[in-house]
Each structure stands twice: as C-alpha cells, then as structure tokens.
Amino acid sequence: MVNVELLYQRDIYGKTLVELGRVNKNIVVLDADLSGSTRTSFFAKEFPERFFNFGVAEQNMMATAAGLASCGKIVFASTFAMFATGRAWDQVRNTVCYNNFNVKIVASHAGITVGEDGSSHQALEDIAMMRIIPNMKIIVPCDGPQTRDAIVTAVNRSGPFYIRLGRAKFPTIEGKGKFEFGKAEVLREGKDVTLIACGLMVNSALQASGILSKEGVKAGVINLHTIKPIDSDAIIKAALQTQRIVVCEEHSTTGGLASCIDEVISGVCSARLIRVGIKNQFGQSGTPKELLEKYGLTSQEIVKAARSLL
C-alpha cells in the first residue's frame, strides 16, 4: 500500500461539528475535560456560547444533555468511550434513551489502540453497553471521511446516537460508496467466506481478503458501520452466500459486533462464525501496533480464522 491517507477520526469530528454548527444553531456541544482530545475544542473556540465543559463529571454531562435536548437542542456529548458509556450508563439509559432525546454521544479513544494509557482507558465493552439500550442507534465509522458521514447522520436523524471513534490515525478506505445509515457496506463480494468488520478492523479485513485471494480464496468484506439498527438482510445474504463468517472488531468478542451478527443468523441459516476480537480479558499498556498483535487483531489472525473455516 502506497500513499495511504491517514486521518484522526476526532479531527474530522471536530471540524464537522464546526461546519454543522455554523448552519444549525440548535447544536450544542458538551465535554467532560477532554475537549482537546475529543476535538470538541474546535467548536468551543468558534461557538463559546453553545459549548459547555463540565469538568470531570460525565454523569452530570449526560443528564444535562438530556435537559438541553428536552428544550429542543441537538446535543453532542463527548469524552472517552470508557467514561461516556461506563461511568454514565444509568444517565444514558434512563434520562437520555428512555426519553428518546436528541443526544449524540460521540466517544473517542475506544478500543485497545488507546495504547500506552492501558486497561483503565481501553473501552472494550462500550458497543455491548450501548446496543442493549432501546432507542439507541450506533455507528462505528471505519475511517476519517466516514466519521463525517456519521456526524451528519446523527444531526439529521432524531433520537440518541452512539458514535465510536478511535484515538489513533485511521487509514482511509478507498473505493467506498455513498454512506447509507443502517446499510451494510459491501466492499468486496465473496464466495468462500465473508469478513464482517467495523472501525479500524475494516482495513485489516481488506488486507486479509487480499492475502486470501492469492491463495485462491474469495473472501468478501463488509463494513458494518451501523451496528444498530443492524442490516439483517445483508448479513443473512452474505451468510447464505458463503456459509462462513469471520467477524473482526476492536471490542470484546462478547456483546459486540460478533454477537449482533450471531443474533441475526442464529436460527435463520447454518453459517459458521468465528470471532476475531478481545477475548474476555482486559488490555494493558503498549503501542497500538504491539497491542493489536498481542491480542490477535491483525490481518494475519483474520486470515488464520478464515482458513480454519475452509
């Protein structure tokens, strides 16, 4: 791969907020002492009267977001994924989602690639915690440009959203079509196996597909950016087509993308499914690359998983 564009999703998030904030005066942005990291600081600089920093107090931020939304505001609330979903879960369930308010939780620093900060900051359960709440909608963009699509979607659709972003730079995936909320994005058609991925793992799945094709294995790749509502039709179609699925996610293999897909195909078709992700354990400090290798989140591991199904 040469000259791959590498972007911070949170840079795109920050810029998109400013762009949308210019047009839509109803957008209000909240943060909990991480505005520099989440890039909501861009919005704060341009629209100080519509930005509120709550300090290290995520529970207050989420319930306040609900109060603002009850008065007609479209509220973006940002912090690290760990604190947005874990620390404030009750507020998100009872006060944001039960009321079906326009609160858009955009959480950065999700997954193992938080890196050196170690386990306390590596959210590996956030998709699970958010997807079990009714009314919540979830997008995990695969790269920088798709982050913009996710933010625009969240503004244009009512109700609560959880948008999951990483800390590290993400390679931009070439050749994507137009983003469609709730629709699986088929990046490569497959015949022998389907690799279904979200977030950073989409790129790894594409690489794995390339390796497999050299071995004569046709591995399809689906970017399942919308975790909820899930595109059951596309998943069942792929499952029937290839009978073999490898799910790739930078998340616990319990409760996340793999579980979503298992729930969709279970009882509908007999396709076999293997999970590439974090297996019921906490992370640790290390560079993102080291951690991805240590926990088996690489294209090589995806290839191995696919081979084992053949």
Next chain:
Amino acid sequence: MVYSSQQIKRLEGIAKQIRRLIIQMLMRAGSGHPGGSLSATDLLTCLYFGNYSDGSPLLRYNPKHPEWPERDRFHMSKGHCCPLWYAILAKTGYYPVEELWTLRKLGSLLQGHPDRRTPGVEVASGSLGQGLSVGLGMSLAAKIDKRDYRVYVLLGDGEIQEGNIWEAAMAAAHYSCDNLYAILDYNRFQIDGKTEEIMNLEPILDKWKAFGWHVIETDGHSIKDILCAFEQARDKKGKPKIIIAHTIKGKGVSFMENVVDFHGRAPTAQEAEIALKELE
C-alpha cells in the same frame, strides 16, 4: 411580602384536596409512595397554584399548550413521589381527574415513575440523582435562547446522597444559573430510616452555600412561608437557588407522619378511610 388570607386559604384548600387524591390514588393502585408525596404537597401546591405578592403566578404554564416555549419548567427529580405530581397535573387540567385511578396499571398514562407519556411531564425520572442535571440543561437552554423562563427541580433528601447531584450543583454555580431553583423536601427520612442514621446530610445549608448557591430555608408546610421563600428566591440574582424546606414525611395523615413504613407502602382500604376522614 404580603399574601392575602384569601390566597392562603385557597392554597390550603387545594393542598387538602391534593392529599386526598394521593391517598385515594395509592389505595387503588395498591403500591406507591405516600410519605414523600404528602411531605412535598404544600410546596408543589404553592408552585402550581400560588401567586407572588404582585399577583403573578409562581409557575407559568398552560395545560392547553403544554409545549408553550416560554413556560417555566418543573422537573420532579424524586420521581417516586409522582402521585403528588399526577394529582396536581389533573387539578390543573392536563388530564381528567379520573385518569388518576389508572395509576400503575398496565397501559396507563400514569406510570409508577414520571414518564413523558403523561401530559405536563417534560422529562422522565425515577433513577435518583439525575434531575438537578436535567434542570441545569433546561436552564442552559434558556440562556442560549435568551428566554426568561425559570426552572424548578424538586429534590428528595435521601436523593442528594447521589454524587451526580453535587456534580450538577457545582456546574450550576459555575455557569451562574440564576434561573435554576432547587426545592429540597427535607423530611429527614429515606426508605431505610432516618437520614441522620443512614447517611447524614448535615450541615446541609453549609454544603449548598459552599457549592455557590443562594440558600433559603422555610417551613415546608406553611403556605405563607413557602410563598415568601419562592419570592425571596426569585429576587436573588447571580447564583442558582435552593429552597430547603423542612417538612414532615406523611404530613396530614396522623398515622403516616414520620413513619418510615409509609415511604413506599400504599394505604389499605381501611387506612385510606381513616386518612380521608382526617383530611376532610
């Protein structure tokens, strides 16, 4: 501040009717929270039906136009005391009084804890400790929109043991939310017993003052004192305000007063009969 004896009498009369509705409603539902509903009855009666000394209403609202943008906001953070709120919303005309007899029944407009399906309810509650933040959000929205509505939040005393309350208290002072009014129903009981024994809240005035709030104390059962406290609060500027109301759990029904059992137990038919006699 002068309030006519007519107004005071009128509000006392309404408070009694509200207490009767609470007892009837809970008896029919067979479960729910009478103690804290009765302790906050005079406070909410004044808020929804009272007038300042200049004749203007404490709470500006219109049941025919629940979405009126300039309306004052009320949020019941101690959601379990919703029988009180439901009775008040019925009396103000948000829905017919008959609706009260469906409390806690399957498919009812009146859920066991406040819910947006109920006309007049802005935001659901029930999980304690989040309502002051909800009020803070409403208060910040008013600032952004340059509207002059006021935001009232009813807090329970046991509830303020939640950390989220103090996060919100800090933030409301930080953002100088002087359109935000907390009302603390300080009846000194929580479900497991006396607050001083379960988790002491004192020195409560000092705590709120230290967090940067205007603090106003009142007898929570004297209509005149309550009206006066709301008016004092309205006239203070620059900081959020809290009315700390000293109340009696189960107020108005002798055998419920200061009895922890009635925090979360509905009266039986017999008990309701005695209670209603006392409230004649």
